[in-house]
Each structure stands twice: as C-alpha cells, then as structure tokens.
Amino acid sequence: MAMLHTVNKSPFEKRSLDGALSHAVNGAAILMIEDGIYGALKGTAISGKIEKSLATLKVYVLGPDLKARGMTEDQVIDGVTVVDYAGFVDLVTEYDKVQAWL
Amino acid sequence: MKLALLVNEGPYQHQAADSALQFVKAAVAKGHEIFRVFFYHDGVNNGTRFAVPPQDDRNITVEWSKLAEEHKIDLVVCIAAAQRRGILDENEAKRQGKSGDNIAPGFRISGLGQLIEAGIQAERLVVFGD
Numbered sequence: 001m002a003m004l005h006t007v008n009k010s011p012f013e014k015r016s017l018d019g020a021l022s023h024a025v026n027g028a029a030i031l032m033i034e035d036g037i038y039g040a041l042k043g044t045a046i047s048g049k050i051e052k053s054l055a056t057l058k059v060y061v062l063g064p065d066l067k068a069r070g071m072t073e074d075q076v077i078d079g080v081t082v083v084d085y086a087g088f089v090d091l092v093t094e095y096d097k098v099q100a101w102l
Numbered sequence: 103m104k105l106a107l108l109v110n111e112g113p114y115q116h117q118a119a120d121s122a123l124q125f126v127k128a129a130v131a132k133g134h135e136i137f138r139v140f141f142y143h144d145g146v147n148n149g150t151r152f153a154v155p156p157q158d159d160r161n162i163t164v165e166w167s168k169l170a171e172e173h174k175i176d177l178v179v180c181i182a183a184a185q186r187r188g189i190l191d192e193n194e195a196k197r198q199g200k201s202g203d204n205i206a207p208g209f210r211i212s213g214l215g216q217l218i219e220a221g222i223q224a225e226r227l228v229v230f231g232d
Binding site: 006008033034035064065084085086088089090092093097098100102 | 103105110116117118121124125127128129131132134225226227228229230231232
C-alpha cells in the first residue's frame, strides 16, 4: 500500500512538502515537480530534512522541471533520483495510489 | 494500465496544464490507456477554442484537441465550473440563450459523476493543479 506523493510547490513558498513528508509512511515516495524541484537542491535551509527522509522514503525529482528552472542534476541532493516524464508515469504505475500536495 | 487525470488549473496560469499534457503524452507513449481527463475549477479554461496565444507560444487547447483525436482520449469539462466561466457547447449556449459556443474540438461538457466514474474505473487518478 505504498503511496506516491507529488509536490508542486517550492518549500520556500508553501508548506506542501512538509505536508507530504509528515504524511508519508515508510516505503512511500515523494516526487517533486514544477516549483517543487527547489526542495531537491543541495545546501538549502531544508535540504537536511530531505536527507533525513531518505532513510525511510524514496525521493524523486522531475528532470525537465529542474532544467526549466536553470538547475542541473549535480545540484540535486545525493540519494534523490532524477526522472523524466516517462519515469513519472512509471512511478504512478508502481505505487498503489497517487496523492497530489497542491 | 488504465489512468485518469484531474486538471484543476487553467492554461498559462502556472504549470499544471502543461504538466498534465506532458504526462498524458508520456503515458500514451508507454502504451497506457487514458480513461479520461476531467477538467474542474479553472481547469475548464483548457477547453475554449476562442483562446489565441501568440504564434510562437504553445497552444495548450489545440494540443489537448490533437491528443483527443489521435488517441481517442475523453476530455470532460465540469458543467457547473464551465458555466461560471463562460465555457459553452452548442446545447448549453441554446439553453442559456447565448449567441454562440466556444467548446474546443474533442472536449465535452458533463457532470461531476464523470470524475467519480474515472476514479472508480481507472487504476490511478493523478491530480494536477495549483
């Protein structure tokens, strides 16, 4: 019963990433898309929180949205996986349910 | 796998309509079936054929219509949300005494029951919004 949580807001603007992290149980996954990708970057005020969550959760970020914002894959926190839209579709099918944190 | 989408945000508002389009394209390319795309709230604005974005910009509504035609995807606009925002098909225009309709090709206007049905029939419901 693992759930995929999608987050499309920057953690520096809205609290949707916090919402997703506090509801995600062991084995669930977080996928950051759109402005949500800022949550996947190294060396930010919240990157420690993501690093810690990697112990129990899978964390993904959408590559095209990273690129659209001028960010590169080497700026992404180690352990966070970059996926494309095809990978997004695969995650939706691999997990039982999808919850969007808007 | 049978997938359904809910789009709650209009085109050019932020990114939800674009994300949903890209997701549908990727899902279809992988051989998945899109049971339905349901447009709710400001999402109904995806379904007007009267929008004229600049020629060097993407035309989100035309892209939806193309997808609907090429892959027989059911694009459903919520009737109550559509009426509030001036999205009408021929029947609704007649019923409301309006001079014309603006629903884009491939879209149809129906009720919330279509969203519930999509949630039941599809194996996954993916939500895009703001």
